[in-house]
Amino acid sequence: MLRICILFWVLLSLETLHAQTITGSWYGRADVNSVSGANNYLTEFILRQKGDEVEGVFGYYFKDSYQSFFVRGTYDKQSREVHIKNLPVLYFRGSTSGIECPMNFLGVLMVSQVKSTLNGYFYSDDKYKYTCPELRVTMTVDVSEKNQDSILKSTIAGKKIWKPQQEDFIVTDASNNKPITIAADAVNEKAAEKISEAAEKKLKESFEKRNSIYSKDLEIESDSIRISFYDNGDIDGDIISVFLNREPVLVKQELSIRSLNIYLSLDSTREYNEVSMMAENLGKFPPNTALMIVHDGVNRYEVYLSSSLTQNAAVRLKRKKR
Secondary structure (H helix, E strand, O other), rough: OOHHHHHHHHHHHHHHHHOOOOOOOEEEEEEOOOOOOOOOEEEEEEEEEEOOOEEEEEEEEOOEEEEEEEEEEEEEEOOOEEEEEEEEEEEOOOOOOOEEEEEEEEEEEEOOOOOEEEEEEEEEOHEEEEEEEEEEEEEOOOOOOOOHHHHHHHHHOOOOOOOOOEEEEEEOOOOOOOOOOOOOOOOOOOOEEEOOOOHHOOOOOOHHOEEEEEEEEEEEEEEEEEEEEEEOOOOOOOEEEHHHHHHHEEEEEEEOOEEEEEEEEOOOOOOEEEEEEEEEEOOOOOOOOEEEEEOOOOOOOEEEEEEEEEEEEEEEEEEEEE
């Protein structure tokens, strides 16, 4: 009997130890810590743990908007803390086209025989703490979803939680893409239109005739990134096209206070991936300028671009060596 009891406790301990993983699909509501009311966020993490690192997708609903991002972070097995940095979250008093708060997430994994929870909060850096208060959240795991590799693969392809806004664009295959002329609206299941081969050829000819001015080289943590473009300055009708490795991926889109988002899968066989902005006009106040923000799941880079009818603005992205 004693041996049976010991064996039972050993098996129970092993089962509990095995359950101490952050891998899973986590769901919960985040509330503003200093304000009462309905300004809350429905949040989800789809995470996969590899040793002391985690990766996956963070998504949230706010009012009538949905946002999702590739993320990477760390997990401490001793303290059971998960830490994920640089999460852009819409300001709780703003609209769905408002400013974003740069937030970090710290959560503690709690495991019992009844359920697993991830308790924590989203917090900003000190310089933003008065305008971007903490968001408290308790998340529970969806026990029905087991295969995180499959879920993450589907998520990135837009089949799980990936719900682009009307202004969002997705390019999933950097080596075999066609330029998009309207947004890919997964909610309404509208197919993105493609420009004709003749128009694409003419566009590439215009691009090649201009000089490319390199603004910066960036080291990127992931093969999948999110790039956001804003009009840098007065909203004056600037229109741009965007190229990845000298191939058009976005055609004739107007810049505004609302971010123009592109989700790209980079070509891992290249030493560099080149993202270029071509001016389609000069707006009311030349030159054509934009603020480009690159998210790679860990880091957030801001690059100011300026282009004209004779030169393109470009950055080079290099995969960081591990």
